[in-house]
Amino acid sequence: MSTAPRTIGPYTILDELGEGGMAVTWRAREAIAGVGGTRVVALKQIRPEFAHDPEFRRMFLDEARLSSQINHQNICRTYAAGEVDGTLFMAMEFVDGTDLWHLMHQAEKLDGGFPLPHALAICEMILAGLQSAHDLRGDDGQLLNLVHRDISPQNILLSRQGEVKIIDFGVAKAQSNTVKTQAGMVKGKVLYFSPEQLNGQPLDGRSDLFAVGLILYELVCGLHPLRGNSDIETIFNYVNRTIAPPLDLRPDLPPVVSALVMRSLARDRDQRFPNADLMGRAVADALFQVYPSYQRYLLRDFLGWALDEPDQAPYLIPRSKEVRSPQPQHTTPDPTLNPRAITSPHPSAGDAMADTAYPGRAGTDPGAVDPIGMTQPGLALTTPPPSAPPAWPQTDPHTPAHASQPAWTPPTHAPPTPAPTAPGTSSHNGWIIAIAILAVLAAGCFVTFLLAVVGMS
Secondary structure (H helix, E strand, O other), rough: OOOOOOOOOOOEEEEEEOOOEEEEEEEEEEEEOOOOOOEEEEEEEEHHOOOOOOHHHHHHHHHHHHHHHOOOEEEOOOEEEEEEEOOOEEEEOOOEEEEEHHHHHHHHOOOOOHHHHHHHHHHHHHHHHHHHHHOEEEOOOOEEEOOOOOHHHHHHHEEEEEEEEEOOOOOOOOOOOOOOOOOOOOOOOOOOOOOHHOOOOOOOOHHHHHHHHHHHHHHHHOOOOOOOOOOHHHHHHHHHHHOOOHHHHOOOOOEEEEHHHHHOOOHHHHHHHOOOHHHHHOOOOOOOOOOOOOOOOHHHHHHHHHHHHHOOOOOOOOOOOOOOOOOOOOOOHHHHHHHHHHHHOHHHOOOHHHHHHHHOOOOOOOOOOOOOOOOHHHHHHHOOOOOOOOOOOOOOOOOOOOOOOOOOOOOOOOOOOOOOOOOOOHHHHHHHHHHHHOOOOHHHHHHHHHHHHHHHH
């Protein structure tokens, strides 16, 4: 356990949150000047043995400078940085929750492993934060070409409110860094390196996307595709091992998920997604296929179980709702539902599900990759009429995942349709009746005239 003074400037140390190679992070209470209130923050302090090392000090300040410029809900905010009595510190947003590494291990006890919808939702938010970081510009308006270089489950925090936050830009690379990485030098965790990072090549944002692909692979399949018993063995696997598609390990996995994972893990970065935004859209589209009515409160409930009720039956994923239907639903979600029965439709039903879930995209192959990254069904969605069936086939929790569900068929009853009338028939009948009436009136007038003449004679 590291030691620290009771206070650092306006911050009162409460307890230790974690310790890394360069710094220690504390939970602290900050006295807010001019307001009189306090707030809890995560206070990062450079380790005493590095406090006077010029390079470590510059690296610490680079991290503070970069992270304080990024303003995004999926990036842990940096409030302030400074130096007190020769000790550099950085005050950051305190995230009350856990990191993805611990959540992954907590989910190992679940039947079926990490729920697929949650895995996709978490990666979608990671990618949103990365896009914000990759788009960061300096005071001159020029891109800083920021690359995190250390995306890993340990650096992804999840709050009780279902928020996802990227932390630790300590080894991030940007043009504004005062400490420049030497040619051939690698920084980060070997287990989540990209191939170009391992080779010491120049990096761009696609290196971070490879790390996200590894995380998603691990969440979906329950194992890291390149993990070795040591860093040396892991590096050997990077060079010699071919990554097996997730579909080979989980035949029940939707092909679209396996396809996007494999694209993100292409050794040639030109074959990966071009940026985090397009990969995030592909993940969002896959989530819509897997669970179209997914809401963020489901992740919040899942985290609540992981943090507070580890020995209780987890609230995983309720039964899929009928979406885009104005009729109220009367089904009660089953909190103990096996996630694989919902989240992993059998591949043989993939084409039918794609056509049902994406109106206007008949014949879409859920495993196909389009030129910009993945299929984007949201661009072709149409709103069905109120009497239309649900846009997603419902899964019965008591039916095996491989059993196809009967398609809902709308009622065929319709009001009787009157027999068609020949064109012009109604109008002709009207003229005949009118002529007959005039003929009767004329005959009456003629008879009256004759009677009058006879009477006069």
